[in-house]
Amino acid sequence: MSTKPNVGLVGVGHLGRIHLQKLQQIETCNFVGFYDIDGEKSEKIAEESGAYSAESLADIIEKSDIISVVVPTHDHHKVGLEVLESGKHIFMEKPLTETAEQAEELVEMATQKGLKFGVGHIERFNPAVQAMVGKIGKPMFIEAHRLNPFNPRGLDVAVISELMIHDIDLCLYFTQSEIADIQASAVQVLSDKMDIANARLTFESGCVANLTASRISPSGMRKIRLFQRDNYLSFDLKEKKVDSYSLVDNSFDDKALTGFSTSFQYWETGKKIVFHQPKCSEYDMIEEELRRFIDAVASDKTPPVTGQEGLSALKVALEIEGKAQESLKKINSSL
C-alpha cells in the first residue's frame, strides 16, 4: 500500500475513545471516523472530537482500509466477520472473541484473504517489555501478579479473559513454547463470573509460570518476575521499569550497558552479579501499538501481535477458565 491507509473505528466506549484520540494524532494514517451503535453517544463524541460519525457499520467499513474493533467482547466475532468479509484489515481488542472457534474462523478468514490481523495485547508495547526484546533466553520460572481495584467495566468476561490474558500472552511470547499442562483455581466474589484466579502453567520447554489475577484488589499491581539460569528479570509493568540481575564472568564490562548498572563480586567464583536497570523509552502504549499495526499494513509486514497469537492466548485463557470452574464447583459443593 503506497499511500496512507484509511483507518476507521468501531466502538467509542471507554477504550474506543482513547483509540479515537490516538488515531486522530497518528500522521501515518488518515482517520476517517467511527461507528457506534449508541446514537446519542455517537453524536456527543462527533461533536467533541470533530470526527465523522458513520451511520452504519457498512458505511465505516466501506470508507476504510483498516478497522479497529473496540466493542464489547461478545460482539467481536460479529463485527470481525463483517470487516473481514468486506476485505478490510483488522485490529481487534483482546480477548479476541468469546470462543476459540469464533477466533479460529476470523484468523482463518484473514489468512485466506491475505488481510492483516492485529490484536490489542497492549503489554507487548510496555517500554519495560520492549527494553528486553531479543534479550530473553530460556525462562525456567515465571511469577505474575496482575491486581486491579474493582471496576464495573469488563465484568462480561471472567478475570482470566479480562486481565490474566495479558500475562498469558507475555508468557507465550517470553517462552516461545507450547503449554503441556494447566492447573487453576478461582474465586467468585462480586460478579457472576470469576473475580480472582490463579493458574500454574507448565510449558513444553520445562518452564513453569504461576499467574495470579484479581479485579477486586484494594490497590493495583502489575508485576512479572522471570527466572533464567544466569539471570533474573523483575518487570514492574505499572511503573514501566525492569530490573535485571545477571551472573556473569568477572571480565564482563557492565559499564558498557545503557541505563544504570552496578556489580557485586560473587566470592571466589570468578563471577560477579550485575544489577542493570535498562533505560526504558517513554511513549504512549496505545498509540505505539496502533502505529505499529498501521505500519505493518502500509509496508506489508507481519503485525507485532498477530491474530494467531491472540488465538493462542485465548485458547489458554479458556482452558484455565474451564479448570478454574471445575475447582470452584468442587469447593462450592463442599461448603
Ligand SMILES: NC(=O)c1ccc[n+]([C@@H]2O[C@H](COP(=O)([O-])OP(=O)(O)OC[C@H]3O[C@@H](n4cnc5c(N)ncnc54)[C@H](O)[C@@H]3O)[C@@H](O)[C@H]2O)c1
Ligand atoms: N487492551 C486492554 O488492556 C483493554 C482494556 C480495556 C478494554 N479492552 C477491550 O476493549 C473492548 C471494549 O472495552 P470498553 O471498556 O471500551 O467497553 P465499553 O463498554 O466502554 O465500550 C464499548 C462501546 O462499543 C459500543 N458497541 C457495542 N456493540 C457495538 C456494535 N455491535 N457495533 C458498534 N458499537 C458497539 C457501545 O455502544 C460502547 O460505546 C473489550 O473487548 C475489552 O475487553 C481492552
